[in-house]
Amino acid sequence: MATAMTRLRVRGFDIWKSYLDSPSQTELISALRPVLKAAPLFSPDTPYGKPMTVRMTSAGRFGWFSDRRGYRYEERHPNGSRWPEIPEPALRIWSDLTGLDRQPDCCLINYYGEGARMGLHQDKDEADFSFPVVSVSLGDDGMFRIGNLTRAGKTESVWLNSGDVVVMGGDARLTYHGVDRIRFGSSRLLPRGGRLNLTLRVVT
Numbered sequence: 001m002a003t004a005m006t007r008l009r010v011r012g013f014d015i016w017k018s019y020l021d022s023p024s025q026t027e028l029i030s031a032l033r034p035v036l037k038a039a040p041l042f043s044p045d046t047p048y049g050k051p052m053t054v055r056m057t058s059a060g061r062f063g064w065f066s067d068r069r070g071y072r073y074e075e076r077h078p079n080g081s082r083w084p085e086i087p088e089p090a091l092r093i094w095s096d097l098t099g100l101d102r103q104p105d106c107c108l109i110n111y112y113g114e115g116a117r118m119g120l121h122q123d124k125d126e127a128d129f130s131f132p133v134v135s136v137s138l139g140d141d142g143m144f145r146i147g148n149l150t151r152a153g154k155t156e157s158v159w160l161n162s163g164d165v166v167v168m169g170g171d172a173r174l175t176y177h178g179v180d181r182i183r184f185g186s187s188r189l190l191p192r193g194g195r196l197n198l199t200l201r202v203v204t
């Protein structure tokens with residue numbers, strides 16, 4: 001039986017549990033396949049010189065990028081090609097949840113293999129924080145940590161499952177968040193396991 005969609009509100013984030021049913025998740029994965037083929041996942045270096053454990057790529061006019069020069073958006077994949085277009089099912093999630101006419105111009109695709117994590121951070125490389133960030137979880141469960149507007153203070157954690165969508169907007173647009181760990185092998189959506197996260201953002 002399909003699980004009913006419910007909305008949690010945690011520290012200003014809207015967490016839509018089971019937003020995508022199983023056919024919609026499969027549709028999104030199929031739409032991502034050509035994107036990952038044209039723009040293969042890579043492991044960016046942090047500004048501190050260590051490669052990230054999460055592998056990444058992007059779709060849209062801009063792709064998020066990091067190396068010793070810092071965090072930024074780039075118009076090309078490290079292989080020199082323009083990023084592929086954002087798949088239609090991802091744009092639909094954005095429009096349905098935000099109600100905005102403006103489309104996102106970056107869809108960051110994060111892949112968490114076994115042991116991958118993402119430290120507590122703010123999404124703050126964009127020009128206009130009045131636009132929300134929409135984040136889609138696919139595949140294995142991920143433990144999502146939500147903090148505060150500064151790095152300090154207590155945090156709360158929520159398990160994100162395949163099909164959940166988080167909207168980070170309004171007063172919580174700059175709230176710290178991260179992914180502590182995944183439960184590798186907890187979902188059968190991806191044939192080789194792991195977790196995919198799509199993060200839709202307006203960059204300019």
Ligand SMILES: O=C(O)CCC(=O)C(=O)O
Nearest residue numbers: 108110123135179197199
């Ligand atoms: O994987 C996630 O759920 C969060 C990803 C994220 O915060 C980011 O890419 O900025």
Ligand SMILES: [Mn+2]
Nearest residue numbers: 121122123177
């Ligand atoms: Mn983030």
